Amino acid sequence: MNNKILNIDLDSKKVSETPIEEEIFSDFLGGRGLGIKLLSDYLAKAKTDPLSKLNPLIFSVGPLTGTIAPTSGRFSLVTKSPLTNTIFHSNSGGFWGPYFKRCGYDCLFIKGALSSDNKGYIVIDGYDKVEINDAENLWGLKTSETLKKIQQMEGKNCQVLCIGPAGENLVKFSAIMNQAHRAFGRGGVGAVMGSKNIKAIVVKNGTLKFPVKNKEYMKKLAIVARDKIKVVPITSQGLALFGTAALVKVINSFGMFPVKNYQFAYTEPEKIDLVSGERLRERFLEQSEGCYNCIIRCGRMTNTGELSGKGPEYESLWALGPLTGIFDLKTITHANYLCNDYGLDTMSTGATIACAMELQQKGLIKQDSLTFGNKDILCELIEQISLRKGIGEELAEGSLRFSRKYNAQDYAMQVKGMEIPAYDPRGAFGHALNYAVSSRGACHLTGFLVALEVLGAPKKIDRFSVRGKSDLLFLKQNQSAVEDSLVICKFVGYALGFEFTARFLSTLLDRKISITDLITIGERIYTLERLFNVREGFSRKDDILPKRFLETPLQDGPSKGRVVPLDDLIDEYYKVRNWDENGIPTDSLLEKLSLKRLI
Amino acid sequence: MNLDPETFKQFKIVGKVLTDHRYNTSHSGNISMRAGGKILIKRRGAMLGFLEPEDIIETDLYTQDSGIMLSSTETNVHRQIYLNTDAMAVIHAHNPFCVILSLIEDEITCLDAEGIYMYRKIPVIEVDNPAGPTDAAREVPPMLKNYPIVVVRAHGVFAKGNTLYDALQNVTGAEQSAMLRYYTMLTGKPLKRDFSKEKFFSEW
Structure with a gap:
C-alpha cells in the first residue's frame, strides 16, 4: 500500500495528503473497510443530508488492488446514500483502481462541493499532480460522450469515472460510470457526485510500483489460483461463455426469477429462453471483456445490429426485462445501453418502473401506457427519469418514495429504500435474510447465500431451511466485507477458498494473516456499518421485507406456496451477530472488535 | 426438468454402489446419461451416495x-465422450487400485479370467492437469472410441456403457482386475501362466 490519502476539498479547491495509520490497515484492510472507517470518523453528526456538501465521496483501493492476484482490478466507494440514508459502499472493476494506486495513493477523499456555476472535473496526473478543471462543456453530456471528450482532452490512455445526466439531476439511484460502461451502482452515488458539481474523475500516468517482499511465492500462488479458476465450471465456462446472464435459466428453474414486480417467479422454459444468457450470446455477443488481471472475463460487449455497447448483465437484463414484463432481448439491451449512457442504476431503474406498472395495474395511478410488457415506453421512461421530466420526476426518487406518494408502499419491492435484486426471497430463505439485514438496503452482494442455496457452491444446502442460515450468512457477510476491502472480485470465490485470500495477503504484507483474522476484520467492518446505521435511527423495524414476501405465497413454479419466515431468521441472526433483540450491537461485541459507538 | 422416477432410480443405485465401494470420496465422481439431445448429469458437489432428484441436472448434449x-x-468431458464415441452413459470414479497402478504402469494388463474376457487391458493416459476437465475432455474420448474404460493417471477412470448399469460394470470390473493385479504384483512371485502374452494383449 502507499499509505496515503489524497484529500480534495472542493470548497477551497485545496489538495492535500494524509498518511494512513498502520492500525487502520490492520483493522480495516483498505477498500470498503477503509472507506467505512473514514466515513464513520468524518461524519460526526447523524442525519447528514447525503446530497449536502458535508457528505464525502471516498474512493479506496485495497492491498490486493493492482497486484498479480487474480481479479484484483476492483476498487471501492463509500458515502452516505441518498436513496437509503444508510452508510453505503459500492465497488467497480475495470482499470481505474490500479491506475489510481500507481499514482501513489490508496484513497481519494472528496469533501465539500463546487458551486453550481463552477462545474468541474478532477484530473489525477501521476503522483502529486492534481487539478480541478472546468467542466462546463461536459455538463449535460451522456457518459459515452463525456468519455470521448475527456479522452480528446486528456489523452486516450486515461481512466475516467463520470456521471451522466441522471447524476447531474440528482436521481436517487444514479450511478457513477467507469469508462462509460461499468458502474458504481446502487444507492444513488451518482447523485452525490452530482451534488458536488463534479462531472468526472480522471486518472493517468501512474507509474509507481508496489513492493512485494516475497515476489516469487506471490507468483506461484497466482499460478495455482489461475489453474483453479480455469477448472471450476462457473468461472471457466458458465460466466466466461454466457456472462452473469448464465443465471437466467438457472434461477428460473428454482422458481426464483421475479416477473412483473415479483407477482410471479417462474416462467415457462420457451419464454425464459428468449432472455437467457445463451440467446444473448447467440444474438448479440461480439466479444467477452475482462477487468484488470481477470481470466474469467464475464463482461459482454454486444451489438444488436442497431446499437452496440456493454451488457446487459444478469441483474440489468432481469430488471429492465421480465421484472417489467418485457421479454424482448433487443429492447432490454437497448434500455441497458441507455441506462449506462444516462448513468442510471439498472436494477433500481427497472424495479421502480415495475412498481409504477403495478400501481397502474391496480388502478392506483392513471398512466395508460404504463403497462407490464409495454416495450415501447421503456427507453422513454429511462430518459424521463434521467432528466426528471413528466412521471420521471416522481420515479427518479426510487420505488419507496414514489409509492408512498400514492399510499401504496406495499408495492415497492425494496428494503431500507433500495430495490430488491433478481432472486425472489421466497425461494431461498438465507438470501431473504440478507436482503432484510444488509447494511445498505436490499443487496445480493453482501452475503450471497444463493451460492449455497441454489448454485451449490461450495456445497448445496436446503434453501427452505431456517436453522443455521444465520451462521452461514454471518460468515458470508464477513467474507464479503473482506473481499470488498482487499479489493477482489466475488466471482473468484467460486474457485478459490479463503485459504488463498489469506495467503495472498500474508505474502503481500509479509506477515502471517489467518482466515480467522480475516473473518474478524470482516465482522469489524460489518459491525461498524451497523453502528453507523444505528446512529441514523435504523434498527429491527427496518430489517424487514415487503409484505408480499411475508404473506403472499408464490402461486406456481418450484417455490410454490412459500413465504419467508423472517422473524425466526432474524431472531437467530441477531444472536449470531451478538446484537440485542432490537438489532443493536452489544457492548461485549464492541469490546471484542475494539469499536466504539457512534454518537 | 422432467425426471421420471425410473431414470432417477438408476442414478441413485449407481451413485450408491460407487460410494459403498469407496471408489469416491463423499462428494467426488460424476455420472451421466444421454437423453433426447440432452445430458442428465450429477450436480456439482452433490453426494453420489445420497442423490436426490434435484441433484440431477439437465444440460445440452451438443x-x-x-x-x-x-x-x-x-x-465437458462427458459431453465430448458422447459426441465422439458410442457412449450412452458415462461414469467417472476414483477407483483406488486403478489409480495406484496408473502411477507405476502405462497400461493395466488383466490377469484374471473376468478381466481377460471383458477388457484384456485397460489403457492409462497422462494429462498435464489431471484434476481439471480441459485436458481430459481432449484426451479421454479418443481412448473410449476403442476401450470401454480408461484411467487418467493419478486421477481416476472414465467408463462408458449403453446404460448407467453397463458403465458401472466396467468401473467395478476394471477395479477388480486392477486389485487382483496389484496383489499379485505384491507377492513378488512370477506368474505360473501369463495369459496376456499368449493372447497378445500388448497389441490390443
Missing part, C-alpha cells in the same frame, strides 16, 4: 449452456 452453472465440473 453445446455448452448455462446448465454448467450447476452441473458437474467434468460435464
Whole structure:
C-alpha cells in the first residue's frame, strides 16, 4: 500500500495528503473497510443530508488492488446514500483502481462541493499532480460522450469515472460510470457526485510500483489460483461463455426469477429462453471483456445490429426485462445501453418502473401506457427519469418514495429504500435474510447465500431451511466485507477458498494473516456499518421485507406456496451477530472488535 | 426438468454402489446419461451416495449452456465422450487400485479370467492437469472410441456403457482386475501362466 490519502476539498479547491495509520490497515484492510472507517470518523453528526456538501465521496483501493492476484482490478466507494440514508459502499472493476494506486495513493477523499456555476472535473496526473478543471462543456453530456471528450482532452490512455445526466439531476439511484460502461451502482452515488458539481474523475500516468517482499511465492500462488479458476465450471465456462446472464435459466428453474414486480417467479422454459444468457450470446455477443488481471472475463460487449455497447448483465437484463414484463432481448439491451449512457442504476431503474406498472395495474395511478410488457415506453421512461421530466420526476426518487406518494408502499419491492435484486426471497430463505439485514438496503452482494442455496457452491444446502442460515450468512457477510476491502472480485470465490485470500495477503504484507483474522476484520467492518446505521435511527423495524414476501405465497413454479419466515431468521441472526433483540450491537461485541459507538 | 422416477432410480443405485465401494470420496465422481439431445448429469458437489432428484441436472448434449452453472465440473468431458464415441452413459470414479497402478504402469494388463474376457487391458493416459476437465475432455474420448474404460493417471477412470448399469460394470470390473493385479504384483512371485502374452494383449 502507499499509505496515503489524497484529500480534495472542493470548497477551497485545496489538495492535500494524509498518511494512513498502520492500525487502520490492520483493522480495516483498505477498500470498503477503509472507506467505512473514514466515513464513520468524518461524519460526526447523524442525519447528514447525503446530497449536502458535508457528505464525502471516498474512493479506496485495497492491498490486493493492482497486484498479480487474480481479479484484483476492483476498487471501492463509500458515502452516505441518498436513496437509503444508510452508510453505503459500492465497488467497480475495470482499470481505474490500479491506475489510481500507481499514482501513489490508496484513497481519494472528496469533501465539500463546487458551486453550481463552477462545474468541474478532477484530473489525477501521476503522483502529486492534481487539478480541478472546468467542466462546463461536459455538463449535460451522456457518459459515452463525456468519455470521448475527456479522452480528446486528456489523452486516450486515461481512466475516467463520470456521471451522466441522471447524476447531474440528482436521481436517487444514479450511478457513477467507469469508462462509460461499468458502474458504481446502487444507492444513488451518482447523485452525490452530482451534488458536488463534479462531472468526472480522471486518472493517468501512474507509474509507481508496489513492493512485494516475497515476489516469487506471490507468483506461484497466482499460478495455482489461475489453474483453479480455469477448472471450476462457473468461472471457466458458465460466466466466461454466457456472462452473469448464465443465471437466467438457472434461477428460473428454482422458481426464483421475479416477473412483473415479483407477482410471479417462474416462467415457462420457451419464454425464459428468449432472455437467457445463451440467446444473448447467440444474438448479440461480439466479444467477452475482462477487468484488470481477470481470466474469467464475464463482461459482454454486444451489438444488436442497431446499437452496440456493454451488457446487459444478469441483474440489468432481469430488471429492465421480465421484472417489467418485457421479454424482448433487443429492447432490454437497448434500455441497458441507455441506462449506462444516462448513468442510471439498472436494477433500481427497472424495479421502480415495475412498481409504477403495478400501481397502474391496480388502478392506483392513471398512466395508460404504463403497462407490464409495454416495450415501447421503456427507453422513454429511462430518459424521463434521467432528466426528471413528466412521471420521471416522481420515479427518479426510487420505488419507496414514489409509492408512498400514492399510499401504496406495499408495492415497492425494496428494503431500507433500495430495490430488491433478481432472486425472489421466497425461494431461498438465507438470501431473504440478507436482503432484510444488509447494511445498505436490499443487496445480493453482501452475503450471497444463493451460492449455497441454489448454485451449490461450495456445497448445496436446503434453501427452505431456517436453522443455521444465520451462521452461514454471518460468515458470508464477513467474507464479503473482506473481499470488498482487499479489493477482489466475488466471482473468484467460486474457485478459490479463503485459504488463498489469506495467503495472498500474508505474502503481500509479509506477515502471517489467518482466515480467522480475516473473518474478524470482516465482522469489524460489518459491525461498524451497523453502528453507523444505528446512529441514523435504523434498527429491527427496518430489517424487514415487503409484505408480499411475508404473506403472499408464490402461486406456481418450484417455490410454490412459500413465504419467508423472517422473524425466526432474524431472531437467530441477531444472536449470531451478538446484537440485542432490537438489532443493536452489544457492548461485549464492541469490546471484542475494539469499536466504539457512534454518537 | 422432467425426471421420471425410473431414470432417477438408476442414478441413485449407481451413485450408491460407487460410494459403498469407496471408489469416491463423499462428494467426488460424476455420472451421466444421454437423453433426447440432452445430458442428465450429477450436480456439482452433490453426494453420489445420497442423490436426490434435484441433484440431477439437465444440460445440452451438443453445446455448452448455462446448465454448467450447476452441473458437474467434468460435464465437458462427458459431453465430448458422447459426441465422439458410442457412449450412452458415462461414469467417472476414483477407483483406488486403478489409480495406484496408473502411477507405476502405462497400461493395466488383466490377469484374471473376468478381466481377460471383458477388457484384456485397460489403457492409462497422462494429462498435464489431471484434476481439471480441459485436458481430459481432449484426451479421454479418443481412448473410449476403442476401450470401454480408461484411467487418467493419478486421477481416476472414465467408463462408458449403453446404460448407467453397463458403465458401472466396467468401473467395478476394471477395479477388480486392477486389485487382483496389484496383489499379485505384491507377492513378488512370477506368474505360473501369463495369459496376456499368449493372447497378445500388448497389441490390443
